[in-house]
Amino acid sequence: MSDFLDSFRLRNEQNTENMDQKHLELFSLFEFSQTLNSSLEIQTILNSLLLVPMGRLMVGKGMVLLANDEKSCKIATVKGLPETLINTTFHFENKPQEALQINWDNVDRAFPEIILRYKIKLIIPIKSMNKITGMILLGPKLLGQDFTQDEIFFLSSIGNIAAPAIENARVFEQLNAVNYKLDQKVQEMNTLFEIGNELNRVFELDEILKRLSFSLMGQMLINQFFVVLKNGTELKIVYKKGTSFSEKNIELCIKSGSNLPDFSQPLLTSALTKNEGDLFNQLGVKVIVPMVLQDLVRGYIFLGPKLNKEEFSDSDLAFLATLANIAIISIENAHLFQETLEKKKLEDELNVAKSIQARLLPSVMPNVDHFDVHGHNIPSKQVGGDYFDILQVNEHEYIFTIADVSGKGMPASLLMSNLQAGLHTLYKEDYSLSEITFRLNNLIYKNTSSEKYITFFISKLNLKTNTLTFVNAGHNPPYLFYNDGSYDELIKGGIIIGMMENVVYETGEVSMKPGCCLTMFTDGVTEAMSPHDIPFDEFRVIDFFKREMKTPTSEKLNLKLIDVLYDFAGDPTKDDDVTILTVRRID
């Protein structure tokens, strides 16, 4: 009886113990599934996935593997084993589909080396939709017994519960990674947007490069780089940051860089052939970014390594390409802006010169007894070299002169003022016209090279005798029209002034009869071009005066001629000054 009771008690106790154990297992599973569902952190999930069985079954070491693909997996977490194993990827084909307890006395199949090395005792697959997404690997129990069927069943349940949670966490992790990448892209875009905006208001090369450098350093995590720009075919360094590039190395980089075949996208030096790649590597250049404007490479940025030792990604290279192109546009704009500024300054100076020159010409026409004198000059857009003057020598003598300096712009205008000054000192002395011309010729000859010369006509009117003496030094012959419609060309004189020294000039003389009209002009009149490229020519000048010489005043006559010129040529002052000086005897 007591035996029976004893045995009953024993059986009951065993049952109770079993019940307790089952209860505990269920509780563990419940707790475990709660942990899983409360977390999207893959490490938290994997940790409890290992710690729960290790604690429950007294196992000293274990790891969780996640399948990369059919054939390989990665160690995701370890306990009781070196942490350095984490992230190790190894080959594992024919993964067991069911829980597998390894009998170390008689290993009946080939396992990956890791499993052998760490004497893994039990492999529990983690399955999601019949696909193995991972495995729990446990070492032997501390007390050495095999895992029982119940325990294996319990562990398989854990694996099954964990599978969807791991899957979720992995998706969540991927989503986070994608989000992070997206944020990085947004940051890149912001940087490009910002630098684009900023460079729009900077017009100095140094300032542009400095702004560029901060965006580059901040965004790329670098602080060693330099910028070279093309100047013709030559590459010139314009900016350098950091101490790792010596002058000599920069020269080497430029030299080796120009030997590379053309490239319009950023180039990783690691992608070069071994020789070139090694060279740039030694010089500390990781990326060469071309600065492209309108399909032409205008410069390069040479970049050193990232400070966090990471390689440049494709996304980095795309960013660099855009940044470099934004920068080169600004650099080019700045260049054009500076040029415009300088041009503007030059134009301003030219305008000053123009107004100075205009003041060298007579602005008020003198009243000469019995004569009507009028001169008119329209300067071309550039500073030109036309000159005319009316000078009273004494009570009864006047000088009328007209000249045209070869060429245009500053040099012509300088020479013209030289001539004016020379004449103004000479005319009051008691020199004949041929002497004045002789001296002016020597003066201009000394002051210029022989390509510069002046066509010059000077005449002197004597009011007592009504005679006009003149010297024509290579100038368009003035015409003297008479009442009867005939005319004389005033040609006598000599060669243009400024060509050679000590030229002797002849003097001509004509009589200024009543009603006659003398007209002097520059080639701006005769060479005014019609839209069909036909010059106005001498014959039209002659026809005009024959027709119009009875116009009431010299001023009106001159202005009429200018009207005719405008009608003929559009703008006759487009290429040259236009100057006319007319003297008529009116009694």
Place this chain on the structure above:
Amino acid sequence: MSGFDVSRNDVDQISVLYLSGFLDAHTTPKFEHALQTLIKEDRVKVIVNLKDLDYISSAGLGVFMGFIEEIREKGGDIKLSNLSPKVFKVFDLLGFPALYQIFDAEDEAKTKFNETK
């Protein structure tokens, strides 16, 4: 245009720069100048307190990069403190935590400097 300001407080060997407002490509020269001044005075133990910084752009981070080499060569460092989550995110996205020590509070950064004296 939002403003930006730098103020400075020297305690013993350490200089603390307080940045406030918007640090972007437009306002970097001010910050740059502050760091240049510190280097000129040979004060290279620098804490940059970002408590009142509302925004930082990559160009702003570029200033940190532009001076770190020189400052570390002179035996100093730039440490950061009091970053708002928004500002920290930019530092994190660009990988700065790997290169700069970032602290929650200015005092922690000071302690770190004093440890390595």
